[in-house]
Amino acid sequence: MNDTLIGLAERVRQAAAAKAILRIRGGATKQSMAGVISDAATLDMRGYSGIVDYAPTELVVTARAGTPLVELERVLAERGQCLPFDPPRFADADGRLSGTVGGMVASGLAGPGRAAVGGVRDYVLGVLLLNGRGDLMHFGGQVMKNVAGYDVSRLVAGSWGALGAICEVSLKVLPMPVATTTLRFDMRQAEALECLHAWAGQPLPLNASVWWRDTLAIRLRGAHAAVEAAVRRLGGEVIPPDLGNAFWEGLRDQRDEFFIEARAAAEREKSALWRLALPATTPVLPSFLDTLIEWGGAQRWVVAPAEDTLVMHRAERAGGSAFRVTGGVGDGAGYATPLSPALLAIHKRLRESFDPDGVFVPGRPMRFSS
Amino acid sequence: MRTEPTFGDPPSTVADPGWANTVPPTLDPQAAAAPLPATPASTDAPSVASDKPARPPVAQPALVAALRALLPPHALLWRHEDTTPYECDGLTAYRERPLAVALPETEDQVSAVLAACHRLGVPVVARGAGTGLSGGAMPHAQGLTLSLAKFNRIVKVDTRARTATVQSGVRNLAISEAVAPHGFYYAPDPSSQIACTIGGNVAENSGGVHCLKYGLTLHNVLQVRGFLADGTPATFGSLALDAPGLDLLSVVVGSEGMLAVVIEVVVKLTPKPQVARCIMASFSDVRHAGDAVAAIIADGLIPAGLEMMDKPMTAAVEAFVHAGYDLDAAAILLCESDGTPEEVEEEIVRMEQVLVRAGATRLEVSADEAQRLKFWSGRKNAFPASGRLSPDYMCMDSTIPRARLADMLLAIADMEKKFALRCCNVFHAGDGNLHPLILFDANDADQLHRAEAFGAEILELSVAMGGTISGEHGVGAEKLNSMCVQFSETERAQMFALKAAFDPQGLLNPGKVIPTLHRCAEYGRMHVKRGALAFPELERF
Numbered sequence: 001m002n003d004t005l006i007g008l009a010e011r012v013r014q015a016a017a018a019k020a021i022l023r024i025r026g027g028a029t030k031q032s033m034a035g036v037i038s039d040a041a042t043l044d045m046r047g048y049s050g051i052v053d054y055a056p057t058e059l060v061v062t063a064r065a066g067t068p069l070v071e072l073e074r075v076l077a078e079r080g081q082c083l084p085f086d087p088p089r090f091a092d093a094d095g096r097l098s099g100t101v102g103g104m105v106a107s108g109l110a111g112p113g114r115a116a117v118g119g120v121r122d123y124v125l126g127v128l129l130l131n132g133r134g135d136l137m138h139f140g141g142q143v144m145k146n147v148a149g150y151d152v153s154r155l156v157a158g159s160w161g162a163l164g165a166i167c168e169v170s171l172k173v174l175p176m177p178v179a180t181t182t183l184r185f186d187m188r189q190a191e192a193l194e195c196l197h198a199w200a201g202q203p204l205p206l207n208a209s210v211w212w213r214d215t216l217a218i219r220l221r222g223a224h225a226a227v228e229a230a231v232r233r234l235g236g237e238v239i240p241p242d243l244g245n246a247f248w249e250g251l252r253d254q255r256d257e258f259f260i261e262a263r264a265a266a267e268r269e270k271s272a273l274w275r276l277a278l279p280a281t282t283p284v285l286p287s288f289l290d291t292l293i294e295w296g297g298a299q300r301w302v303v304a305p306a307e308d309t310l311v312m313h314r315a316e317r318a319g320g321s322a323f324r325v326t327g328g329v330g331d332g333a334g335y336a337t338p339l340s341p342a343l344l345a346i347h348k349r350l351r352e353s354f355d356p357d358g359v360f361v362p363g364r365p366m367r368f369s370s
Numbered sequence: 371m372r373t374e375p376t377f378g379d380p381p382s383t384v385a386d387p388g389w390a391n392t393v394p395p396t397l398d399p400q401a402a403a404a405p406l407p408a409t410p411a412s413t414d415a416p417s418v419a420s421d422k423p424a425r426p427p428v429a430q431p432a433l434v435a436a437l438r439a440l441l442p443p444h445a446l447l448w449r450h451e452d453t454t455p456y457e458c459d460g461l462t463a464y465r466e467r468p469l470a471v472a473l474p475e476t477e478d479q480v481s482a483v484l485a486a487c488h489r490l491g492v493p494v495v496a497r498g499a500g501t502g503l504s505g506g507a508m509p510h511a512q513g514l515t516l517s518l519a520k521f522n523r524i525v526k527v528d529t530r531a532r533t534a535t536v537q538s539g540v541r542n543l544a545i546s547e548a549v550a551p552h553g554f555y556y557a558p559d560p561s562s563q564i565a566c567t568i569g570g571n572v573a574e575n576s577g578g579v580h581c582l583k584y585g586l587t588l589h590n591v592l593q594v595r596g597f598l599a600d601g602t603p604a605t606f607g608s609l610a611l612d613a614p615g616l617d618l619l620s621v622v623v624g625s626e627g628m629l630a631v632v633i634e635v636v637v638k639l640t641p642k643p644q645v646a647r648c649i650m651a652s653f654s655d656v657r658h659a660g661d662a663v664a665a666i667i668a669d670g671l672i673p674a675g676l677e678m679m680d681k682p683m684t685a686a687v688e689a690f691v692h693a694g695y696d697l698d699a700a701a702i703l704l705c706e707s708d709g710t711p712e713e714v715e716e717e718i719v720r721m722e723q724v725l726v727r728a729g730a731t732r733l734e735v736s737a738d739e740a741q742r743l744k745f746w747s748g749r750k751n752a753f754p755a756s757g758r759l760s761p762d763y764m765c766m767d768s769t770i771p772r773a774r775l776a777d778m779l780l781a782i783a784d785m786e787k788k789f790a791l792r793c794c795n796v797f798h799a800g801d802g803n804l805h806p807l808i809l810f811d812a813n814d815a816d817q818l819h820r821a822e823a824f825g826a827e828i829l830e831l832s833v834a835m836g837g838t839i840s841g842e843h844g845v846g847a848e849k850l851n852s853m854c855v856q857f858s859e860t861e862r863a864q865m866f867a868l869k870a871a872f873d874p875q876g877l878l879n880p881g882k883v884i885p886t887l888h889r890c891a892e893y894g895r896m897h898v899k900r901g902a903l904a905f906p907e908l909e910r911f
Contacts, residue, residue, distance in 0.1 A: 055771065055773065056667075056668060057664035057665075057667045057668045057772060057773060058667075058771050058772055058773060058802075059667060060771075080670055108612075108617070114611060115611065118585070118589055119611065119612070121617055121620050122585065122588075122589050131864065135860045135864075137858070137860055137861045137864055138857075138858075138861060139861065141769075141836070141837065141838050142771065142836050142837075143769040143770065143771060143801070143802050143836075143837050143838055143841070144581065144582070144769070144801040144802065144803075145577050145581060145586065145769045145798070145801045145802070145803045145838075145841035145842055146769055146838040146840070146841060147574060147575050147624050147838075147840045147841065147842055147843070147844050147845070148838045148839050148840045148845055148849075148852075148853065148856055148857075149845065149853060149856075149857060149861075149862075149865050149883060149884065150621050150624070150625055150628075150629075150865050150868050150869070150883075151575070151588075151620055151621055151623070151624050152621065152864070152865070152868065154588070154617065154620035154621070155616055155617060155618070155620055155621045157617060157620075158612070158616070158617055159616055159617075162616065163616075174672065175670030175671070175672065176670070178670070197530050197531070200532060201529060201530070201532055201553070201554070201641055202553075202641055203641045203642070203643055203644055203709060203710055205713075222709075222713060223709070223712070223713040223716045223717060224716060225710070225712030225713055225715065225716045226709060226710050226712055226713035226716075228712070229710055229712050277608070277610035277611060277612050277613070278610050279531060279608075279609035279610055280531060280610075281528070281530050281531045295611060298610055298611045299611065319608070319609050319610070320608065320609070320610040321608070321610065321612075321613060321614045323614075336614060337614045338614070339614055339615050340604070340605070342598060342602045342603070342604045343604060343605075343606075343615060343618065346598075346604075346618065346871050346872055347615055347616060349870065349871035349872075349874070350616065350868065350871040352871075353864070353867030353868060353870065353871055354864070354867075365614075366615070366616070368615065
């Protein structure tokens, strides 16, 4: 077995024996979201890096956790393939896109293509997981159809370290789309949502959408003929490819104007940035300071006054959930929709079974209290 | 100082009340009126899969007495002749009669039945249509079979949100039929779709012939609502694209009824493609056919369906459906494109080019829908066609990397000689999922034994090739031994712990999916000593 891997497992066993805690770290690009506990020692996964296996005709790549995401995407692009769910590549403190494959899976975050193509967990085929006892365990595999045992590998996607450290992951990849076109429309929010619902119910190559300040942009992806036919049918303004692609990349990495403004305002402690996960057909939720809508209505980023305590309530009433990404008051309860008592009990027992000594400090989205 | 920011509480342990044998007296006058079954249940220890000691089994009269208070008389079966129809699922080689069968009609009844079984320590096996092929719904000898057949209502179709809310007993095909007038369908299409239920599909994470492009059940389900082992209601997933906490939906789907009982499912609906066309390609060599599959993917194509049949299978289905298949071909590929007319036109041209380059000896493109369905008729009838060749067949279900398809076919040809049994092959080639059909006569004990050894060897070779022992049929009772080959002791222990997190008493479908340490040790010992396998503890026919 690889020496680095043995070393990582040993660190965890020692921490468990010493009743110490560890903070799993990749590219350190999601620290504000993870809510770093500063007195925890670090289990740095960057030393366990590299692509283990890549067979383009299998549409499967296996990479170590520390592999930079941009490196993985470069290797895939050389063979005309990609991660279609557009995982965000946040910049670290020095402005580098240093996010890792492990961080991508642990956070489970996906970008503009999510509603059309699925999320991280839909592309995870297998993992090598280091649990809180220091055991290395494989779940899933390298094939698309696999129902042998419980699908622990998909459970690990978006687990923020609660079940252990992801050491390797096998991902389904897809061919890059043959054709991409961006269309822009002037539309109020309600009209944009109605159009998106109507279009999504038709066989159109609709791959991504975003609405902000009375502008709707959509990305069409697929065969040339299908994209061209859709452009003719839908109308709107065709955005030049360079501009269009740069726009979607900025949105994907949350570097676009909306996010820059929202974060800056949050830093000045005037407001908070919330992420709402909602049924796509939820009507317009009024009176936020600012709103950006993705995923055909299913993901809404809203800026609310720092002291607004009703954001979460409104998301839950619509059948969704809310998470306060940054800003606002206090870091305790009130930043995320809580779990039902039944699910909370399952979460506690799962955590106990994967990490009985509580070695790993999970990220903020996985911290729940009774 | 050690901070404990999350999940900090000690694990909630469920104390064993130890009253498994103290039967609560029934006060139900109906119960007193009808004669209760007198014979106590078998005293064999229940085959609970976890390594912890099981509680002594509950006698049938005690269970029936408890459930009679909760269910109308017609919703509870316990007499020998009434429970016999439930003794197996689609894997008929494995049979067991439950203590009783409950057919609740309301959610409150389901919850109450689960709570009663939880109190008594009685195992519960949920059951949909019973079409599963791995014995996942095989009853537990000391348990209750919980049939969800009465939950057969399509609750809501929301065309704007492109979702349907359906009860777990709704048939897979019934969903597509109900939403067809709106221009939608439900994408996963297991070959049993006319009969199998969505609850069973959730339990097995069922696939079908369109998985490569449209995904498995998991990818087409938003939310699952049901009950935990103790009768507590629970909802997994949400109508949004994600929900707070761990993505429990992704383990509940495919958990073979071991984590929760499913009552209602919200599925995603897919717009019906305007056009679908299919290419039927012949190859004179299985290697060329295998390479053609890889070449299609390498060219950046994702076919809506990509299926392979070998020569014996083609002969069998041609005799059955008379679709005009090429009987001289060593292998036939069916390659389908769907979408808008423009899109399909473009893809079919590309597919044809790749197939010709890969050495196809004959190509035919469906000209219309009737011809397309004709191309598929043989593939869809592979199982019944095999049933005409032989008194019995055993259907395998492993998945391997696509690049190994030809290697596997050639290895199976060698195994046919080794075990002196014939095997027909249909593959979901697009995702590497194999369905070799091993032909045998179950009345001949030696043939049955050889067929099992043949099957186990295919599964082991699949794991050795980097694949898995089950692609879509599930582990159930059938492939427990092969789980020992695919997973280490630590991994299996973690899976037991995962089950315990949902079901601390281990009462939902115990004994399935995850083999015990003891069983794997036995399997390893037998395996080395005899080079052949058997399932001595399981009843046969």
